Amino acid sequence: MLSRAASSTQITHGQRLWLYGLVALVMAFLVIPCLIIIPLSFSDSQYLEFPPRGWSLRWYEAFFTSHEWLRSAVVSLKVACSTTILATVLGTLASYGLHKRAGNLDPIVRGALMLPMMVPLIFVAIGAFFVYSRLDLNNTLTGLVLAHTTLAIPFVIIAVSNGLASFDANQERAARSLGASPLRAFLTVTLPQIRISVISGMLFAFVTSFDEVVVSLFISSGATSTLTKRMFANIRDQVDPTVAAISSMLVVLSIVVLIAAQFVRRDGVKATDNR
Amino acid sequence: MTAAALDTQPLNAGLLGDDERRHRLAMFGLSVPAMLLVALVLLVPFSWLAWLSLFDASGALSAENYARLLRPAYVNSFVSTLEVAALVTGVCILLGYPVAYLLSQLPKRAAQILLVFVILPFWTSVLVRTYAWLVLLQREGIINTWLKQLGLISESLPLVNNLTGTVIGMVHVMLPFLILPLYASMRAIDPVYLRAAANCGASPAQAFRQVFLPLSAPGLGAGAALTFVLCLGFYLTPALLGGGRVAMWSTQIADAVAKFANWGAASALSVALLVVTGLILWLMKWGVRRLGTSLGER
Numbered sequence: 001m002l003s004r005a006a007s008s009t010q011i012t013h014g015q016r017l018w019l020y021g022l023v024a025l026v027m028a029f030l031v032i033p034c035l036i037i038i039p040l041s042f043s044d045s046q047y048l049e050f051p052p053r054g055w056s057l058r059w060y061e062a063f064f065t066s067h068e069w070l071r072s073a074v075v076s077l078k079v080a081c082s083t084t085i086l087a088t089v090l091g092t093l094a095s096y097g098l099h100k101r102a103g104n105l106d107p108i109v110r111g112a113l114m115l116p117m118m119v120p121l122i123f124v125a126i127g128a129f130f131v132y133s134r135l136d137l138n139n140t141l142t143g144l145v146l147a148h149t150t151l152a153i154p155f156v157i158i159a160v161s162n163g164l165a166s167f168d169a170n171q172e173r174a175a176r177s178l179g180a181s182p183l184r185a186f187l188t189v190t191l192p193q194i195r196i197s198v199i200s201g202m203l204f205a206f207v208t209s210f211d212e213v214v215v216s217l218f219i220s221s222g223a224t225s226t227l228t229k230r231m232f233a234n235i236r237d238q239v240d241p242t243v244a245a246i247s248s249m250l251v252v253l254s255i256v257v258l259i260a261a262q263f264v265r266r267d268g269v270k271a272t273d274n275r
Numbered sequence: 276m277t278a279a280a281l282d283t284q285p286l287n288a289g290l291l292g293d294d295e296r297r298h299r300l301a302m303f304g305l306s307v308p309a310m311l312l313v314a315l316v317l318l319v320p321f322s323w324l325a326w327l328s329l330f331d332a333s334g335a336l337s338a339e340n341y342a343r344l345l346r347p348a349y350v351n352s353f354v355s356t357l358e359v360a361a362l363v364t365g366v367c368i369l370l371g372y373p374v375a376y377l378l379s380q381l382p383k384r385a386a387q388i389l390l391v392f393v394i395l396p397f398w399t400s401v402l403v404r405t406y407a408w409l410v411l412l413q414r415e416g417i418i419n420t421w422l423k424q425l426g427l428i429s430e431s432l433p434l435v436n437n438l439t440g441t442v443i444g445m446v447h448v449m450l451p452f453l454i455l456p457l458y459a460s461m462r463a464i465d466p467v468y469l470r471a472a473a474n475c476g477a478s479p480a481q482a483f484r485q486v487f488l489p490l491s492a493p494g495l496g497a498g499a500a501l502t503f504v505l506c507l508g509f510y511l512t513p514a515l516l517g518g519g520r521v522a523m524w525s526t527q528i529a530d531a532v533a534k535f536a537n538w539g540a541a542s543a544l545s546v547a548l549l550v551v552t553g554l555i556l557w558l559m560k561w562g563v564r565r566l567g568t569s570l571g572e573r
Contacts (some may be wrong), residue, residue, distance in 0.1 A: 011479035023377045026370045027392040030450060033407040035419075037530045048410050050417045096304030100298075109306050116317055120508020120548065122525040126532050126541055129322035150316040153309050182301075185558040202504050211400035214510050218533070228402050235515055244410070247403040251417065254398040258391075 033250055041244040044211075060244035069230065069242065074228040075220075076210055079141060083148040083209035088202045090149065091156025096186070098157075117154035121214040124151060129218040139224045148209035154207060156201035163197025178258060198262050203256055203257050211250070214267040280546050300554050321545070328542035342526040349544070356509040359438070359513070360506035363445045371453040372447070372495065376487075378454075379461035390458070397451040405515050408444045409435060412516075432522035436518025452505060453498045460494025500559035504552050518548065 009144075036050060041059055043052035063069050094113060098106055105201050116124060128147045129138065137143035167190060175185040191198070216226040227246065329341040338509065343349065343536070378386045396404060409419050412434035419431040434440055464487065472482035510525035517523075531541035 015479070018372055023374050024375050026450075027389070030396050030447065031369070031392050033404050033411060033447060034396050036411065037407045074297065090312065094306035094309040097302040099476065100302045101485065103299055103303070105303070109310065111305075112318070113306065114311055120510070120525055122349055122508065122510050122528050123321060123545055123549070124317055124530060125510075126545070127408070128316050130538070131320040132323060133313065147316050148311060150312050153313065157309075191525070199444075202323060204505055207398065213402050213403065218529075228400070231402055231406070232511075232515070235402075235409065243406055247400075247406055250400050250403050254400065255395070255396065258332065259393065268293045 021261065034183060035250060037244055038085075038248045041240065041241070041248040043244075045099070046239075046241065048244060059241045062242045063245050066242070067229075070248070071223065072227045072230045073104050075141065075144075079144045079148060079226065080206050082141075083146045083152055084202050084206045086145060087152035087156050087205040087208075088198060088215075091153045091201060091205070092160050092198055093264045095157045095160040095164060095188075099161060113157055114154045116150045121151075125215045125218040128215060132219055138219050139180045139221055140264040141224060143219050144162055144216065144224065148212055149205075150213060151215065152208040153206035155204035159197045159201035159204060163194035167193055181183055196264055201263050205266075207254065207257055210253075280296050280340035284522065309395045319446055322399065325546050327545055329548075330539070332539070340539040341547075343540055344543055344547055348522075349527065352524060353547075355522055356507055359441060359445070360503050362442055363506050364499050366442065366446045366501045367449050368495065369454045369500055371457060371498075375454050375457040375461055376491075378458050379464070385444075386458075389453075393451050393454050396447065397455075401448055401511055404447060405444050405512055407448065408440065408516060412440050412443065435516055436439040438517070440516035440518070441513045441521045444516040445506060445509060448512060449502045449505060453502050456501070457491070457494050457498045460497070461491050464490045470487075470502055496559065496562065500556065504531065504556055507552055507555075527548055 040048045040050060040052065042055050042057065043049065044054040044056035045052070046057060094109075100109055124147065128143070128150075132138040132143050137146070171193070172185050172190050176182065177191045180188070211228065212226070213232055215229040216229045217232060220226055220229055231243050231246060234240050322409040323514045328340045329338075330338060331337040346354075378389055383387070409416075413419075414431045414433070414435075417436070418434065419428075422432070433441075467480050468486050469489065471477075472486045477485065489515045508525055509523055511531060513521045514529075515524055517526075525548075528541050528548070531537045531544060
């Protein structure tokens with residue numbers, strides 16, 4: 001096995017052992033911090049050790065019995081769901097418009113819509129804080145949703161544009177020539193075919209909003225604090241393993257979303273194969 | 276459309292043009308709501324702040340806010356931001372290149388399974404990962420405890436609340452950003468070139484150095500540029516793992532607003548960060564393109 005050629009350059013697996021070892025180490029470095037928090041969260045002590053000396057659910061209990069934590073979790077969920085809807089609608093509209101128009105301004109419009117993804121988050125944070133203080137939007141759910149939607153739009157546009165690029169526009173033209181209104185043609189012909197991209201855009205939008213910290217630090221407080229804002233303050237100021245319990249639930253949530261994304265994509269591939 | 280209509284096409288060309296224009300306008304209209312939002316949250320406030328940065332406290336036009344950037348505290352934070360970004364980019368290249376290389380050489384299916392290890396952190400909240408690193412690295416944390424139990428160290432190593440912790444946390448965040456595009460660009464390299472090199476008598480090491488490495492350079496350059504630029508804007512990781520000892524550009528901006536309510540300084544800092552970021556991106560793009568053409572010519 002080890003002396004067998006590993007690639008077309010005739011290098012053997014044996015000669016590449018060091019590479020396998022190094023890559024395994026890097027993979028461990030990438031994954032362990034994401035997963036180690038799960039066993040730690042079941043520790044029964046204030047000090048997080050691995051492996052934990054005793055097991056308990058006390059940190060989960062601390063979360064689910066705390067009015068403050070639950071309230072911020074509800075804020076985060078509400079904001080993330082509203083953001084998902086708003087960003088998916090606005091992002092899909094924009095990418096459809098950009099896909100169809102092909103005018104001279106398109107690169108500029110696209111570039112501007114991509115900006116929230118490229119500029120440092122602190123820009124969006126102080127920018128939103130600054131303009132919200134004049135519009136009385138600081139510490140409101142509306143303000144959070146608008147800011148998070150701005151951050152999520154680029155991800156939706158990327159996902160939906162990918163879908164539109166591989167969609168055959170003649171099908172929509174056929175629907176139009178058979179008398180469908182533009183809206184109907186889009187909803188009944190185009191949208192069902194790019195749904196995979198739209199759904200992965202939605203997943204991105206949800207995760208973007210639910211995990212967002214820096215902007216929320218500036219524009220939310222008190223009753224509108226998001227879960228991540230409260231976690232940030234908690235991590236910085238005290239060592240409370242309740243954060244470990246919440247983190248574990250967030251990791252599980254990301255894994256579920258990741259699997260959902262893979263599942264949706266595979267489903268999409270199958271649907272295309274059948275056609 | 277009848278034959279007569281076809282014959283009279285030049286006559287209704289104006290109408291068709293109107294139709295075309297209306298269609299374009301409608302399609303443009305579709306991106307307006309998203310544009311308005313980006314304008315409200317990002318473009319308007321940023322331009323407003325950039326405008327404000329040109330005036331001093333009394334409202335007179337002055338370069339005071341920019342002169343302030345030359346103070347040692349700010350200059351040090353610029354230097355340390357660039358240092359941290361360079362360090363993190365360097366470590367990401369050292370760790371990420373071998374991973375992307377190996378994945379690109381494996382069969383596609385195996386590579387896709389292993390890519391989950393890269394994508395999982397990508398999807399996991401940065402805050403959660405930063406917290407995990409804090410738990411792992413702190414004075415009485417897991418790594419120090421283990422090292423002591425193994426007898427490798429007698430005193431806890433200062434792994435967090437300093438530059439070390441910040442760099443570890445940032446590398447963890449940035450590594451997928453380097454590996455994923457680099458892997459995609461390495462996949463696009465035709466293995467025929469390597470086989471040809473082997474046929475011409477190149478040893479595996481030679482084939483790698485003289486064929487694969489130059490071919491992967493544009494992808495590496497683009498990935499490294501992205502990593503470097505994203506590092507310049509980091510806030511969360513230095514704020515939590517730096518323990519106040521790592522003054523990054525973003526933390527300075529946040530402090531100027533949150534602690535001192537000094538919008539002039541915050542705006543000037545932001546403008547400077549934007550200019551530097553844009554400049555670096557432009558330089559890198561130019562460099563990568565030149566590298567690409569010079570390789571193409573060979």
